[in-house]
Amino acid sequence: MRVEVMRNVFVRNDALAEEARALLARHGVASINLIGGAGAGKTTLLEATLPRLRDIRRTAVLEGDIATTHDAERIAALGVPSMQLLTEGGCHLGAALVYHAIQRLPLDQLDLLFIENVGNLVCPANFDLGEERMVAVLSAAEGDDKPAKYPLLFRKADAIVLTKLDLLPYVSFDMERCRAYIRQVNERSPIFPVSARTGDGIDEWVRWVVGG
Amino acid sequence: MAAAGTGDRRKRPASMHEFAIAAELVDAAVREAGARDARRITSLVCRVGLMRQVVAEMLVEAFRMASAGTLAEGARLEVETVAPATACLDCGWSGRTSEWTCRCPKCGSVRIRLEGGDELLLMSMELEVPDAG
Numbered sequence: 001m002r003v004e005v006m007r008n009v010f011v012r013n014d015a016l017a018e019e020a021r022a023l024l025a026r027h028g029v030a031s032i033n034l035i036g037g038a039g040a041g042k043t044t045l046l047e048a049t050l051p052r053l054r055d056i057r058r059t060a061v062l063e064g065d066i067a068t069t070h071d072a073e074r075i076a077a078l079g080v081p082s083m084q085l086l087t088e089g090g091c092h093l094g095a096a097l098v099y100h101a102i103q104r105l106p107l108d109q110l111d112l113l114f115i116e117n118v119g120n121l122v123c124p125a126n127f128d129l130g131e132e133r134m135v136a137v138l139s140a141a142e143g144d145d146k147p148a149k150y151p152l153l154f155r156k157a158d159a160i161v162l163t164k165l166d167l168l169p170y171v172s173f174d175m176e177r178c179r180a181y182i183r184q185v186n187e188r189s190p191i192f193p194v195s196a197r198t199g200d201g202i203d204e205w206v207r208w209v210v211g212g
Numbered sequence: 213m214a215a216a217g218t219g220d221r222r223k224r225p226a227s228m229h230e231f232a233i234a235a236e237l238v239d240a241a242v243r244e245a246g247a248r249d250a251r252r253i254t255s256l257v258c259r260v261g262l263m264r265q266v267v268a269e270m271l272v273e274a275f276r277m278a279s280a281g282t283l284a285e286g287a288r289l290e291v292e293t294v295a296p297a298t299a300c301l302d303c304g305w306s307g308r309t310s311e312w313t314c315r316c317p318k319c320g321s322v323r324i325r326l327e328g329g330d331e332l333l334l335m336s337m338e339l340e341v342p343d344a345g
Contacts, residue, residue, distance in 0.1 A: 001339045005244050009258065009332045012239045092232060122265055123229035126332070148314050151296075152263045152330055184314055185326050 013127055016095035020102055020130025027107035031115065032209065033129050035153055036137030037146075038119030041163035041196060043071045045137060045205075046114060048196035050080050052206045057111040062101055064093040064118045071116065081105075092123035095130055112209070121146065125153035133158040140164045140171050144178035147185060155185040159208055165195035230266055233332065234274035238284050240334050245283050250339035255288040261331040262295055262312055296329030 008014065024031050034042045046061060053059050061082040063071040072084035083105070085097050098115060105113070115131060117124040136157035138146050141164055147154040154160060160182055162175070179191060190208060194201035237258060245253050260266045268291040275289045299306040300316035301323040308329075309317055316324050 001248075001250075001341050002336060003244070003248060003339060004336050005334045006336075007240060007244070007334050009233065009237045009240050009334055011236075011243070013236060090232070091229065094232075123232060126229060126233065126264065148312075150265075151312060151326065152265070155263070155326060155330070180322060181314065184322060184324055187325065 010126070010128070013095045016099050017128040017130040020095060020099040021132070023099075023102060024107070024113065024130065024132070027110070029107055029110050029113050031113040031131040031133070033115045033117060033124075033131035033134045034137055035117045035121070035124045035134060035157070036119065036139075036163075037121045037142055040119065040137045040139045040142065042116050042119070042137050043074055044196045045161060045163055045194070046075060046116065047078065048194075048199065048202050049206055049209065050075070050078050052202065053112065053210070054079075057210060058109055059112045059114065060105055060110050062093075062098065062113065062115045064097075064116055066090065066118060087118055091118055091120050092127050093117050093129055094127050098129045121150040121153055125150070125156055136160045138162055138178075140167045140173040144173045144175070145181060147178065147181040151185045154182055157186065157189055159189050159205075160186070160191045161205060162191065162193040163196065165193050165200055166197045228270060228274070230270040231274040231278065233264075233266060234271055234278040237271075237275060237289075237334060238278045238282055241287075241337060242283050244334070244337065245339055248339060248341060250283060250341050252340040253284040253287040253337055254340055255290065255338040256284070257290045257292060257335040257337075259292045259294055259331050259333045259335050261329040262293060263326075263330040264332055266291075266332075268293060292335070294329060294331055297327040298324045299327055300324050 036042050059080055061075045062085055063082055064085045066087055069084040072082040075082035083101055085101055134157050136153050192201055192205040194205055241253055241256055271291055272289050279285050295308040296312055297308050300321055302321040303319040305316055305318040315322055
């Protein structure tokens with residue numbers, strides 16, 4: 001018997017993501033899924049961001065990694081509650097792991113949740129985690145053509161953060177070319193060039209985080 | 213601070229996104245087949261947009277592994293690849309291109325907009341269903 005189905009392959013993941021989204025919304029917790037390659041500066045971006053949020057948003061961080069708790073320890077050192085999600089070899093976070101984790105968070109005492117995905121530009125973009133906003137993180141060291149090579153992520157992203165601006169004198173990253181590549185796949189989302197080291201651009205990015 | 217592992221999840225190879233997608237595909241297919249009281253899934257067709265950056269042969273191999281012990285074990289997976297749909301903001305050309313491109317194939321402009329090519333759909337299945345009555 002032949003049957004026509006025509007349904008989204010990610011039905012299981014997406015159903016759990018919807019539950020996570022509803023749970024966060026019920027508690028009034030905003031959420032941001034940070035996606036970028038390994039070494040793009042996602043944790044360093046958070047280290048620059050979290051102190052600026054200290055007095056205005058009660059924030060927690062879920063740290064996705066294949067192994068080690070290094071990143072969660074870096075966040076905890078700032079006095080921000082963090083939980084390490086270990087995928088044990090998995091190249092991305094899935095909604096099941098995130099939903100399980102947020103059920104253990106004190107959601108009534110939070111305003112904002114960052115989910116730092118596993119360092120990878122391909123797989124994480126396929127998996128909805130129930131987040132309100134998805135952010136792509138790309139560093140100047142990785143090259144300005146990455147938005148053309150990884151169109152799915154840059155198309156879906158609600159904002160794109162270009163990190164390590166302080167490296168521009170040393171690398172062949174062309175900011176305008178990168179913007180043009182991003183605009184080919186995504187016309188709507190804001191682009192924030194930042195340097196966590198010098199603080200350049202961080203205020204603009206934080207304004208978007210708190211205000212949208 | 214605490215660490216949450218994946219010990220409670222089904223163990224599966226997941227070092228490539230094809231494996232992760234295959235596991236989702238098996239789950240979706242088995243649910244659909246179960247809802248129709250099927251005994252077995254003999255074949256299925258999956259449509260994948262080029263933007264998903266899936267290697268079809270890799271997906272078929274991952275599917276073979278992920279489907280072991282399920283209703284979909286041994287099923288033949290056919291992967292239909294769908295090209296990106298683009299529209300040129302300068303000359304107005306629109307259509308599908310054979311691969312992911314950053315330029316309008318007609319006028320060469322880089323001012324193009326992507327209008328499709330990220331599909332990932334289970335399209336149809338061939339099922340073995342016990343005879344009614």
